[in-house]
Amino acid sequence: MVKEEWTEKGYIDEPADNGTDLAAEIRRMCKEKDAIILAHYYTDGSVQKVADFIGDSLALARKAAKTDAKIIVMCGVHFMAETCKILCPEKLVICPDLNAGCSxxxxxxxxxxxxxxxxxxxxxxxxxxxxxxxxxxxxxxxxxxxxxxxxxxxxxxxxxxxxxxxxxxxxxxxxxxxxxxxxxxxxxHVHERFSPQAIVEMKKEHPDAIVLVHPECKGPVVKLADVVGSTAVLLDYAVAHPDKEYIVATEPGILFEMQRQCPDTVFLPVPPEVSEGSAGCSCNECEYMKMNTLLKVYNALKYEWPSVDVPADIAxxxxxxxxxxxxxx
Known part of the structure; x- marks a missing residue:
């Protein structure tokens, strides 16, 4: 591909060589290029595994502001990469897919x-x-x-x-x-889809489960919560009480880190609607967050593109x- 095609597409989808261990190559290039990979809790588990640091928006902003790395690869959505660039104007900030927006x-x-x-x-x-x-x-x-x-x-x-x-x-x-x-x-658009009816149905099947809810959810959903908070707050609560069972009303990418830190705990993602057999279904994914893939991270590091810039007067x-x-x- 030529760079004009990259620009139009917003990411590079050049396939890796057969047999390439993408995760290993990503880590090798990070060391070679002095790069750091930041990933949001909502990204795919394979991306979280290869990241140097995972967190919510506040933790990622703090990490970006303090890093000494020359290159920041922000695996999240576009505004997160913009925030990194605003805080670190002298660094190269890469977003694996420029189409990863936010409703x-x-x-x-x-x-x-x-x-x-x-x-x-x-x-x-x-x-x-x-x-x-x-x-x-x-x-x-x-x-x-x-x-x-x-x-x-x-x-x-x-x-x-x-x-x-x-x-x-x-x-x-x-x-x-x-x-x-x-x-x-x-x-x-993700948190708007959670329904109080789904939580009520899940509570019938799991009466002792703790309901964790992100405050971006609608009021009737928040009222059913035992704990309301950011992804980091919900994660910290679960880690502090691993003997509980949890019903989780936020983007299910957080379940990867929850399960990693609490391997014996049961986490049940809330579906967007109540329907027969839907309870416990993981179907409230953010398609923008899931645009971050290992192949895109690999190509972004390899070619150091696509980069994110913010006009100086706005920054x-x-x-x-x-x-x-x-x-x-």
Whole structure:
């Protein structure tokens, strides 16, 4: 393939030589090229196994900000690679597939947020990390699902706040902080699919199971939870209580690390709808996260492409709310 074809496709699908141990070659190239592989909990297990570090959005941002590696391979979605580039402008940041987008980030365009801010002067903008660099540039402080409550709690009680783009997370933060933030009407297409009926049915079959729910889920689902939190919070709870059985309402990629750390624990992923024989079915996968494959990681390292860049004028503004988040976390 020529580079023009790579650019149009957004990734390189050149097959590896027959018999190539992709994982071993990836690790060899990381050492040779001084590269680090960061992977989100929602990526495929084979990608998590080869990564130097796995985590949620906050942990990945912290790791990117501190790494001495020359190359960062971000196995997640596009906004995560943008965040790495904003924090590490001097480094080469590679995204194995540029098509790995995010429905939540897509639900809030920078031009729409700019207009909304103009219609609501005097409001502080708190944006979820699942946003584009251009939206972050219009933001006062970035948050993740793991630190949103902590950061909002630090803002003055009478401060007028716009929270976006995830309406479900914003509603949850309003409920646990007593705030009345103005919420953007965006959502994650994966977490929107979880249904309370499915959890009710699963609880009938597993009455002693602990229900773990991500706050991007809808309110009726969150109300059924025993534990609400980010992927890291849910993982930590399970690791601290390995003798329990768990019903998990978040993207099932997290089950790989949960099962790795708790090999004898039963984890049951919640299906999107209640149907005969559906309980325990793993069918709420994020197709964008699953675009990260070992072959794409291998090719991305081999060719050091596709790289992610952020325009300097956007990056200089976007880094401010990210750094504020890191300072307040």
């Amino acid at each position: 939540l980030a897509d639900s809030c365009r920078a031009e729409d947020l700019k207009k909304f801010k103009q219609e609501h002067p005097g409001y502080t903008v708190v944006s979820y990390v699942n946003t584009t660099a251009a939206v972050k540039a219009l933001t006062d402080v970035v948050v993740t699902s793991g630190n949103a409550k902590k950061i909002v709690d630090q803002l003055p009680k009478d401060e007028k706040i716009i929270f976006g783009p995830d309406h479900n997370l914003g509603s949850y933060i309003n409920a646990v902080t007593g705030r009345e933030m103005l919420l953007w009407n965006g959502g994650c 200089v503004e976007a880094v401010k709310p990210i750094n504020r988040m890191l300072e307040m976390s």
